[in-house]
Amino acid sequence: MKRQGIAESLRDAIAEEMERDSTVFCIGEDIAVPGGWGGAFTVTLGLEDRFPDRMINTPIAELGFFGVAIGAALMGMRPIVDVQYGDFLFLASDQIVNNAAKMRYMSGGDCKVPLVVRVPVGATGRGSQHAQNMERYFIGVPGLKAVAVSNAYDAKGILKSAVRDDNPVMIFEHKLLYGSKGARAESGAVDATSDIPEEEFTVPLDKAVIRREGSDVTILSWLLMAHFSMFAAKTLAGDSIHAEVIDVRSLSPIDYETIGPSVQKTGHVVIVEEGPKTGGVSAEIAAGLLERFGEYLQAPILRVASPDVPVPFSPVLENAYRPDSRRIAEAVRGLLS
Amino acid sequence: MSAQSPGSREPQLANYDRDFLLKLYAQILLIRRFEEQVKFLFLEGTMPGTIHQCHGQEATAVGVCTALNKDDFITSTFRGHGHALAKGLTPREMLDELFGAATGCCKGKGGSMHMGNMEKGMIPGIAIVAGGIPLAAGMALAFKMRKTSQVVACFFGDGAVAEGAFHEGLNMAAIWNLPVLFVCENNLYGASTRIDKVMKNIKISDRAAGYGFRGETVDGNDLLAVYEAARRAVGECRAGHGPVLLELLTYRRTGHSRRDACHYQSRDERDAWFSNDPIERFVQTLLTRSDIAQIDLDRVEAQVDHEVSDAVQQARRAPQPATNDLLRDVYA
Numbered sequence: 068m069k070r071q072g073i074a075e076s077l078r079d080a081i082a083e084e085m086e087r088d089s090t091v092f093c094i095g096e097d098i099a100v101p102g103g104w105g106g107a108f109t110v111t112l113g114l115e116d117r118f119p120d121r122m123i124n125t126p127i128a129e130l131g132f133f134g135v136a137i138g139a140a141l142m143g144m145r146p147i148v149d150v151q152y153g154d155f156l157f158l159a160s161d162q163i164v165n166n167a168a169k170m171r172y173m174s175g176g177d178c179k180v181p182l183v184v185r186v187p188v189g190a191t192g193r194g195s196q197h198a199q200n201m202e203r204y205f206i207g208v209p210g211l212k213a214v215a216v217s218n219a220y221d222a223k224g225i226l227k228s229a230v231r232d233d234n235p236v237m238i239f240e241h242k243l244l245y246g247s248k249g250a251r252a253e254s255g256a257v258d259a260t261s262d263i264p265e266e267e268f269t270v271p272l273d274k275a276v277i278r279r280e281g282s283d284v285t286i287l288s289w290l291l292m293a294h295f296s297m298f299a300a301k302t303l304a305g306d307s308i309h310a311e312v313i314d315v316r317s318l319s320p321i322d323y324e325t326i327g328p329s330v331q332k333t334g335h336v337v338i339v340e341e342g343p344k345t346g347g348v349s350a351e352i353a354a355g356l357l358e359r360f361g362e363y364l365q366a367p368i369l370r371v372a373s374p375d376v377p378v379p380f381s382p383v384l385e386n387a388y389r390p391d392s393r394r395i396a397e398a399v400r401g402l403l404s
Numbered sequence: 405m406s407a408q409s410p411g412s413r414e415p416q417l418a419n420y421d422r423d424f425l426l427k428l429y430a431q432i433l434l435i436r437r438f439e440e441q442v443k444f445l446f447l448e449g450t451m452p453g454t455i456h457q458c459h460g461q462e463a464t465a466v467g468v469c470t471a472l473n474k475d476d477f478i479t480s481t482f483r484g485h486g487h488a489l490a491k492g493l494t495p496r497e498m499l500d501e502l503f504g505a506a507t508g509c510c511k512g513k514g515g516s517m518h519m520g521n522m523e524k525g526m527i528p529g530i531a532i533v534a535g536g537i538p539l540a541a542g543m544a545l546a547f548k549m550r551k552t553s554q555v556v557a558c559f560f561g562d563g564a565v566a567e568g569a570f571h572e573g574l575n576m577a578a579i580w581n582l583p584v585l586f587v588c589e590n591n592l593y594g595a596s597t598r599i600d601k602v603m604k605n606i607k608i609s610d611r612a613a614g615y616g617f618r619g620e621t622v623d624g625n626d627l628l629a630v631y632e633a634a635r636r637a638v639g640e641c642r643a644g645h646g647p648v649l650l651e652l653l654t655y656r657r658t659g660h661s662r663r664d665a666c667h668y669q670s671r672d673e674r675d676a677w678f679s680n681d682p683i684e685r686f687v688q689t690l691l692t693r694s695d696i697a698q699i700d701l702d703r704v705e706a707q708v709d710h711e712v713s714d715a716v717q718q719a720r721r722a723p724q725p726a727t728n729d730l731l732r733d734v735y736a
């Protein structure tokens with residue numbers, strides 16, 4: 068057992084998968100540079116020493132290197148693509164949406180695209196273009212799977228499952244969760260470390276997880292908001308409000324099997340999302356819950372999300388943009404009162 | 405395949421094996437007849453969808469694919485019928501696909517623009533202009549990493565040259581010396597827009613120098629010239645000296661897609677290119693051989709016609725997919 072943050076546990080997971088399977092390789096900008104950074108967030112730091120031929124450092128060409136990764140996947144390789152900042156996915160989206168997601172279907176099942184895309188997201192003092200929560204843009208694309216990792220254990224187990232999956236899997240990671248100490252510590256970083264067992268483990272791609280049990284309200288969230296929801300639940304417990312907190316984790320498909328019984332039990336739902344409220348993941352979850360469990364709801368589903376504005380730079384404004392535990396707790400109190 | 409001795413750049417017709425030449429003739433004719441049939445079926449109203457055909461460009465597909473091995477791969481575009489036939493897909497699996505049948509090469513889920521067959525070395529056609537270029541580089545990267553001797557031939561049109569994907573894909577293929585043959589079928593038009601309206605330097609092969617590799621412009625309606633150029637380029641790619649950009653000059657004799665009357669092409673231009681037909685030219689070449697007579701060509705033609713009409717008969721009756729197939733093949 069060792070204590071690790073997300074950056075380290077992802078690094079170990081990648082190394083173990085590369086060790087296990089010679090078709091696994093990493094591709095992206097600023098990886099595998101001696102004396103370099105290991106990608107924008109240190110995740111692949113030093114792996115070039117162990118796998119010199121399988122760490123492909125690319126030109127700054129997102130459309131191109133996503134296409135390269137997908138082409139290699141079609142030929143039986145298992146690329147792990149690092150996009151530096153999730154915002155840059157817009158440049159690569161033709162390759163992801165038109166090729167990776169559809170190739171299997173339009174070939175009538177003749178080919179497959181075993182691709183892993185690692186996507187750092189979240190507002191972190193970098194202004195509007197290095198900040199967006201990109202998961203909303205990809206959950207509605209049939210052929211893609213989307214997962215969000217909020218602690219080091221999940222990060223390791225999910226990365227391994229993603230590498231072994233025969234489909235394109237997008238893993239969303241939060242920049243404030245990579246590590247709260249040392250080189251990776253960002254202002255506002257939250258502790259997402261876990262005890263990592265020595266023995267091998269995986270975490271399924273399609274399962275939500277109950278982080279805290281409670282009977283009064285179900286709080287659904289992921290990434291940084293999963294942590295803020297836990298903080299809020301602790302505060303609410305002081306007022307004898309027992310919140311059940313579920314880390315949705317699998318954003319496509321949504322795991323209604325895990326979420327459903329909680330909604331049946333509490334009859335109250337708050338969904339928390341970093342990112343503009345309109346057209347977000349929480350809208351999809353709310354609609355999905357209404358269709359499936361509407362009769363159990365004792366009050367309307369509530370969403371706590373960012374306002375419909377671009378991510379601002381000023382720390383004051385950014386903090387107002389990003390939902391926090393106080394807003395979550397207030398929303399729960401409002402819902403139950 | 406060919407009896408042509410390696411190293412000679414100017415092939416003498418006499419050096420080719422007779423059967424090889426007749427096989428080339430069968431292939432180039434198969435594409436023409438296939439496209440004629442498809443056009444007929446389409447105008448007849450029995451065939452659904454839209455079509456982008458390659459009448460007049462058949463030599464590019466046959467010349468390039470003949471230089472490839474079975475386990476080499478191609479990427480293609482929305483205008484891919486010729487590429488598919490030249491890479492070994494059968495008229496039957498393709499016509500079934502065009503009819504949307506469950507027995508088509510993509511089980512009716514791909515259609516005209518996305519035909520492919522992995523076993524035969526063709527990924528599904530990419531209908532996003534230039535979208536296949538980075539893919540081809542990645543396929544070649546996989547071959548290089550696994551140390552196989554396979555190569556990729558990546559077909560695209562002159563229109564693709566303006567896309568960012570062209571630049572990004574060629575650059576990465578260049579810096580990693582990837583075994584890709586970039587095949588630009590320059591038919592002078594991207595949809596209705598003539599190349600000189602969207603390109604200052606219309607010699608597309610010049611672009612290769614900007615990325616640090618070899619480019620070559622070839623008469624794309626001269627089947628043997630295309631084949632020889634492709635053979636040289638494939639050899640370079642296999643030897644680790646890829647990529648290569650081949651610009652094949654050709655002309656689309658038919659509309660861009662369905663019901664395009666081509667009013668944007670001048671009569672003079674059309675006349676000039678119609679008298680430069682790749683199949684007629686190849687026939688003239690073949691008939692200069694003392695061991696090939698018109699009767700040999702007639703025999704090939706009868707076989708091709710039979711194969712195509714047979715496939716059409718079958719395709720008209722091919723089983724349509726069950727509606728619950730809709731939900732299959734999304735995930736592996």
Ligand SMILES: Cc1ncc(C[n+]2csc(CCOP(=O)(O)OP(=O)(O)O)c2C)c(N)n1
Nearest residue numbers: 483531532533561562563564591593594595
């Ligand atoms: C990204 C993209 N933009 C536009 C189109 C619409 N479109 C389809 S074919 C075509 C022209 C392509 O010209 P070219 O690359 O020269 O190929 P050709 O049709 O001559 O074979 C256009 C604009 C498309 N399919 N994809």
Ligand SMILES: [Mg+2]
Nearest residue numbers: 561562593594
């Ligand atoms: Mg063109």
